[in-house]
Amino acid sequence: ISLGVVHSHALSSSSPSSESLKKTFIDKCEAFIQNNKSSSANNCQKIWSAFQQAFVGRDPCNVPMEAYDPLIHTVIQDPVCNRMLFWSKTKKIVHDFTEKRDCFLTLEDTLVGFIMNGLTWCGKEESNETFTTGCPGWTDCVNNTVRSFWNRASAAFADAACGDVTAMLNGSIATPFSPTSIFATIEVKRFKAAKVKSLSVVLVTKENKGTTCDDPSLQDLQKEIEPKLKYNCKAVPESKIQDCISHPDTACGACW
Numbered sequence: 001i002s003l004g005v006v007h008s009h010a011l012s013s014s015s016p017s018s019e020s021l022k023k024t025f026i027d028k029c030e031a032f033i034q035n036n037k038s039s040s041a042n043n044c045q046k047i048w049s050a051f052q053q054a055f056v057g058r059d060p061c062n063v064p065m066e067a068y069d070p071l072i073h074t075v076i077q078d079p080v081c082n083r084m085l086f087w088s089k090t091k092k093i094v095h096d097f098t099e100k101r102d103c104f105l106t107l108e109d110t111l112v113g114f115i116m117n118g119l120t121w122c123g124k125e126e127s128n129e130t131f132t133t134g135c136p137g138w139t140d141c142v143n144n145t146v147r148s149f150w151n152r153a154s155a156a157f158a159d160a161a162c163g164d165v166t167a168m169l170n171g172s173i174a175t176p177f178s179p180t181s182i183f184a185t186i187e188v189k190r191f192k193a194a195k196v197k198s199l200s201v202v203l204v205t206k207e208n209k210g211t212t213c214d215d216p217s218l219q220d221l222q223k224e225i226e227p228k229l230k231y232n233c234k235a236v237p238e239s240k241i242q243d244c245i246s247h248p249d250t251a252c253g254a255c256w
């Protein structure tokens with residue numbers, strides 16, 4: 001769809017926020033490196049410059065995910081076999097969980113995911129400014145600045161997957177494996193049996209209600225993955241995960 005509306009919106013945004021986005025970006029980048037010594041080989045200025053070239057001066061509805069290739073190639077990220085946690089429609093609980101314990105890592109716990117989580121940004125044709133308001137929304141156009149970033153970052157995260165991977169899905173909705181989600185359209189397709197041993201689905205349920213591991217959408221998920229890749233699914237009550245969040249000393253293996 002054409003986005004004349006979005007453009008005029010961006011034009012009317014009175015205070016271009018190039019400086020503030022750059023500052024937020026660099027501050028979050030440096031804070032992350034401080035707290036994650038394994039990322040210390042990264043240079044936040046270099047990462048910013050690879051990041052901004054993806055979208056500055058471009059129509060915010062015409063930024064393909066490949067525009068972020070230079071960013072992804074600039075970031076130095078160790079793979080964390082057996083600890084990668086994917087998710088769909090469980091954003092809050094999954095991050096409450098990983099915030100409290102180091103046994104699992106989501107994309108948002110890696111450098112680029114951490115920096116961009118919660119931010120909105122875009123550029124404008126024939127402008128070298130960076131905007132944080134008036135940007136197209138998630139579904140306004142396919143190739144919008146923000147959505148393409150998450151698609152590309154998710155692709156890189158899934159490409160790095162190795163060993164036993166876990167996915168936390170939502171058992172309180174009709175279709176826990178949603179065919180339009182990033183998890184389904186990007187991540188699952190990139191799990192390679194040569195590197196990934198198994199996929200374990202943790203289906204978060206509200207006390208014996210909602211969908212079960214027999215759900216048709218989960219059967220689709222099982223069909224989607226390479227046959228050599230082991231699959232298992234376990235319905236876990238939300239309260240059990242909440243207990244693990246409130247008692248971070250519980251062994252991770254006991255959470256599900």
Ligand code: APR
Nearest residue numbers: 086087088089090091107138139150154157181182183184
């Ligand atoms: N409008 C706005 N934001 C959206 C929309 C939408 N229609 N759809 C998705 N998002 C953004 C939101 O920030 C949302 O919390 O993407 C996030 C994840 O969307 P989900 O549908 O819950 O899950 P999914 O699309 O599968 O993406 C999560 O991708 O980010 C990676 O590794 C991560 O495994 C995870 C998966």
